[in-house]
Amino acid sequence: MSGRTPSLTPPDDATAPVRHPDAPPAGELLGAHYAHCFGCGDAQPHGLQLQARAAEGVAITAEFTVKPEHQGAPGLAHGGVLATALDETLGSLNWLLRAIAVTGRLETDFVRPVPVDTVLYLEAEVTAVAGRKIYSTAVGRIGGPEGEIAVRADALFIEVKVDHFIDNGRPEEINAAMSDPDQRRRARAFEVNP
Numbered sequence: 001m002s003g004r005t006p007s008l009t010p011p012d013d014a015t016a017p018v019r020h021p022d023a024p025p026a027g028e029l030l031g032a033h034y035a036h037c038f039g040c041g042d043a044q045p046h047g048l049q050l051q052a053r054a055a056e057g058v059a060i061t062a063e064f065t066v067k068p069e070h071q072g073a074p075g076l077a078h079g080g081v082l083a084t085a086l087d088e089t090l091g092s093l094n095w096l097l098r099a100i101a102v103t104g105r106l107e108t109d110f111v112r113p114v115p116v117d118t119v120l121y122l123e124a125e126v127t128a129v130a131g132r133k134i135y136s137t138a139v140g141r142i143g144g145p146e147g148e149i150a151v152r153a154d155a156l157f158i159e160v161k162v163d164h165f166i167d168n169g170r171p172e173e174i175n176a177a178m179s180d181p182d183q184r185r186r187a188r189a190f191e192v193n194p
């Protein structure tokens with residue numbers, strides 16, 4: 001899969017991504033980076049509650065079950081929800097680089113409809129890094145981890161400092177996240193060394 005817009009094509013001086021030495025081993029579940037995240041948080045009953053797992057290299061696999069709350073057309077997943085699943089999976093890649101980054105651009109192809117109760121099997125990988133810019137790609141399959149591709153995306157994440165969240169987020173949520181007793185989640189949110 002290749003970036004179809006110029007801004008999703010890595011520049012000539014881009015380098016291969018480097019997995020951080022402290023990245024979780026392949027096969028390990030990452031858990032939520034924030035309990036109230038719409039993509040992965042377990043405190044969001046109508047959220048996706050997406051479960052991401054480290055893979056080999058700078059890659060992630062993830063699963064998300066489409067619930068009735070996620071419908072757009074009757075009985076089918078809303079396209080924005082599917083884009084969220086791709087965005088969340090792609091965003092999880094940054095934990096393997098130990099970088100804090102936000103989505104700058106997300107280009108999505110909706111290839112097949114995804115019915116309610118379907119498990120979407122996602123795979124994502126970082127393809128290149130150029131300064132603060134992290135290029136990545138993802139697919140989502142239905143019918144099993146080797147099933148047909150239903151959605152795919154190319155993305156550009158931009159590395160930011162933790163101030164991005166402190167300056168732009170609401171103090172009550174920022175302070176609550178900073179005092180999260182879950183040490184690993186707090187590290188993912190605030191103690192990453194970019």
Ligand SMILES: CCCCCCCCCCCCCC(=O)SCCNC(=O)CCNC(=O)[C@H](O)C(C)(C)COP(=O)(O)OP(=O)(O)OC[C@H]1O[C@@H](n2cnc3c(N)ncnc32)[C@H](O)[C@@H]1OP(=O)(O)O
Nearest residue numbers: 007033087088091102103104105156158160165177188189
């Ligand atoms: C609780 C808190 C902790 C949470 C931690 C874990 C988070 C996990 C979240 C997981 C949830 C899932 C993830 C989510 O949902 S993340 C949420 C969705 N994303 C956002 O909210 C991001 C909003 N955007 C911004 O804040 C700024 O625009 C950013 C920070 C992205 C860049 O503004 P900044 O002023 O910093 O940088 P810059 O403008 O100098 O640009 C730098 C370079 O990048 C290039 N560029 C920029 N944008 C684009 C674009 N659209 N297409 C193509 N290129 C683009 C630009 O040309 C330049 O290139 P070059 O000139 O250097 O070559």
